[in-house]
């Protein structure tokens with residue numbers, strides 16, 4: 001009987017530069033490619049609603065790609081271990097290959113699965129397909145892991161070149177008797193309601209969609225990235241985050257593409273800010289791997305005693321983009337309508353909720369988890385803890401972003417506000433980030449009634465800032 005291997009696909013929905021798939025094809029004559037749907041195994045961080053929208057479409061796309069390569073994507077529902085053992089018995093495959101993930105519950109589960117497979121006489125091999133470098137491969141000089149980004153990043157640029165990427169296979173020889181399987185649509189992954197109806201205007205999940213986004217970035221944005229990446233009203237970033245998260249493109253593919261371009265055109269320094277973002281992504285995974293408690297608990301223990309407030313009305317207004325603070329509302333509406341939010345505005349909306357609103361960072365993190373198409377436990381945890389001031393390498397608590405000043409600096413002409421909060425588009429630019437400061441004649445000229453055309457600010461930014469600082473001081477005293 002020809003040697004057959006199972007390739008267990010998880011968040012690596014691609015044919016190109018897929019180390020597990022590549023190794024299986026090199027070592028075996030046939031491959032059984034399987035996706036097991038069991039979100040409960042990832043609890044308490046099982047996929048949020050927006051992620052389910054993405055994976056639904058991505059699976060349809062991946063199944064079609066596999067079919068074109070002469071194989072069938074075997075989709076099953078149930079326990080991962082049980083499914084793999086059953087498939088091994090059905091197909092005669094004596095090896096299982098997969099690419100590693102780093103979410104704490106998944107690490108634990110995968111270790112257990114590896115052990116159980118071996119005990120059942122099935123070889124198990126895992127690979128790095130999701131990161132530039134493994135979290136345990138990057139150590140401080142004296143040993144131990146990094147907790148600060150700058151030296152971590154410096155180390156990255158000193159380390160040896162990344163290995164070459166793997167080409168997509170020409171064909172995927174499969175077994176003759178195709179095992180029973182479900183269609184992606186039968187998994188019922190699409191969330192209830194249709195708030196996501198606009199997502200497909202902005203996104204094309206799958207490997208081709210990732211390639212298109214990367215090409216657009218390389219053609220139009222990469223050289224502007226250093227200057228435009230903080231400006232939410234222009235297209236100055238790559239928007240590759242959901243594709244990276246679901247492994248429809250590998251960070252190594254992006255890294256090599258950017259580096260090749262840079263060395264060809266001698267633009268090394270100009271592209272470095274972008275490469276550094278990919279290193280931030282690895283850093284977030286490095287932290288999550290070494291500090292697996294941080295999705296639930298603050299890295300800085302001191303913050304376990306912080307007096308957060310539960311404020312239903314404020315939280316709801318924040319989620320709905322109705323706080324009366326234009327830049328916050330614009331960000332939250334962009335998130336709701338497109339499943340994505342610009343990085344600077346993620347920082348501002350998180351700062352507003354945790355500092356002006358004093359709402360626990362976990363409440364915000366959970367909302368992002370449910371509504372972001374790129375929801376990633378590593379990046380989301382780091383982003384929220386950093387902004388709330390309780391993470392490693394955190395923004396100092398006293399640095400409280402002012403959405404008004406940030407708007408004047410990064411959205412001078414109010415382009416971002418005009419797009420997402422059209423009801424205030426007619427206000428002069430001077431007041432677009434703070435309609436409450438506009439004199440009455442200006443408001444009436446713009447036919448604008450504060451509190452009716454657009455909500456009054458739900459909090460006073462300077463009073464709440466002071467209050468947050470006092471709480472922080474009290475926390476420090478009690479330390």
Ligand SMILES: Cc1cc2nc3c(=O)[nH]c(=O)nc-3n(C[C@H](O)[C@H](O)[C@H](O)COP(=O)(O)OP(=O)(O)OC[C@H]3O[C@@H](n4cnc5c(N)ncnc54)[C@H](O)[C@@H]3O)c2cc1C
Nearest residue numbers: 237238239240241277281343346374375376379380383384
């Ligand atoms: C409160 C908060 C929550 C966040 N939650 C997530 C999340 O759930 N998922 C997620 O992918 N990112 C998250 N980020 C990080 C960042 O906002 C997004 O990665 C970025 O906006 C994605 O857009 P892009 O692909 O155009 O990024 P680009 O600027 O084009 O960067 C390229 C890639 O680098 C990585 N990257 C960029 N910035 C960061 C960063 N600050 N931290 C880690 N990786 C980064 C991403 O993978 C991104 O796709 C969060 C940031 C904050 C402040």
